Amino acid sequence: MKEDEYPPEDITQLQISCSGNNDAGHGFSFKLTNYYSAGNITFSCECYTEDKTLIQLNDIPVDSAYMKKMREITTKHDFAKMAQRALDNNEGNPERVSVRLDLYRAGGVKENMKLRTDCLADTGVGELLELFWGIVNTLMGGGGKLPLRAEDITALSYGSRELPRHGRYEIREQDDGKIMFSWPSKGGETGWDIYTNTVDADHIYMDRLRGIVEQFGVLDPKPGMLVSLSPDEKLNMFEEDLKPPPLEVHWKAVPLSYNQHNWSRYSWLRLSRPTNGSEELLGFFRNLAITYTKEATSTFSHRSAPAR
Numbered sequence: 001m002k003e004d005e006y007p008p009e010d011i012t013q014l015q016i017s018c019s020g021n022n023d024a025g026h027g028f029s030f031k032l033t034n035y036y037s038a039g040n041i042t043f044s045c046e047c048y049t050e051d052k053t054l055i056q057l058n059d060i061p062v063d064s065a066y067m068k069k070m071r072e073i074t075t076k077h078d079f080a081k082m083a084q085r086a087l088d089n090n091e092g093n094p095e096r097v098s099v100r101l102d103l104y105r106a107g108g109v110k111e112n113m114k115l116r117t118d119c120l121a122d123t124g125v126g127e128l129l130e131l132f133w134g135i136v137n138t139l140m141g142g143g144g145k146l147p148l149r150a151e152d153i154t155a156l157s158y159g160s161r162e163l164p165r166h167g168r169y170e171i172r173e174q175d176d177g178k179i180m181f182s183w184p185s186k187g188g189e190t191g192w193d194i195y196t197n198t199v200d201a202d203h204i205y206m207d208r209l210r211g212i213v214e215q216f217g218v219l220d221p222k223p224g225m226l227v228s229l230s231p232d233e234k235l236n237m238f239e240e241d242l243k244p245p246p247l248e249v250h251w252k253a254v255p256l257s258y259n260q261h262n263w264s265r266y267s268w269l270r271l272s273r274p275t276n277g278s279e280e281l282l283g284f285f286r287n288l289a290i291t292y293t294k295e296a297t298s299t300f301s302h303r304s305a306p307a308r
Contacts, residue, residue, distance in 0.1 A: 013104035030132035038258030054272035077124030144221040150214040159244030168245040169285035197296035216277030
């Protein structure tokens with residue numbers, strides 16, 4: 001590959017991910033994208049904070065300066081020519097979890113590398129991680145702020161322990177403009193059947209939901225610096241399974257076009273728990289379910305086995 005064959009400005013996406021030695025390990029992934037080289041820079045990630053809160057962001061718009069900095073790092077360390085490192089003998093060695101780096105260039109050219117975390121010195125990956133964690137903190141960490149407005153939320157869901165396992169409340173503005181509200185409940189002859197209750201709700205409730213997000217700072221930044229869990233640190237998967245489903249928020253799609261390419265940007269996030277306002281959210285959903293119980297259309301979803 002010639003030195004100037006792929007200039008830095010041709011880089012359209014870089015994704016880095018790190019996974020633990022087994023399914024119980026929690027690593028991280030980050031992605032910075034310039035779709036169709038149109039200047040629409042977005043950031044995606046899945047990572048954990050120091051207090052083990054999951055943060056999952058998808059196509060959140062960010063400043064173009066981050067893409068410029070990422071290109072500078074990749075050019076400085078010449079990732080395209082970096083030799084892959086052997087991944088053998090990883091089992092039982094937390095220092096040798098795998099890191100994958102995917103680099104995309106204009107025209108759909110893709111390059112990828114797999115490295116060991118104990119072989120990252122002088123590769124530039126550390127600089128990339130510093131950049132990406134900086135973006136996370138700019139959006140969700142101390143003093144940060146999401147560039148998306150509560151008034152543009154189109155869907156929000158959140159779980160609670162009073163619901164059937166893995167169940168969640170959800171309110172959504174559909175493409176036809178109707179507001180749909182749904183929640184699960186137990187029933188049937190055995191009491192273990194799970195039903196999904198669905199109803200068309202008044203628009204005023206969607207406005208109230210957006211107001212709660214704004215007033216109580218549901219998506220406000222978390223205090224302190226956010227850092228990933230060590231890939232070899234394990235979370236108790238049984239306890240994770242018992243937790244209510246995470247908070248999930250979707251915003252209005254943004255139509256975009258460039259050089260005959262037309263697409264929509266769908267931004268959303270998941271948090272294992274809100275920064276603030278969890279009780280206010282659940283109180284809103286509980287009262288809404290009580291209000292619409294008699295009007296809801298209930299459909300059988302599945303059967304839940306009795307707890308052992």
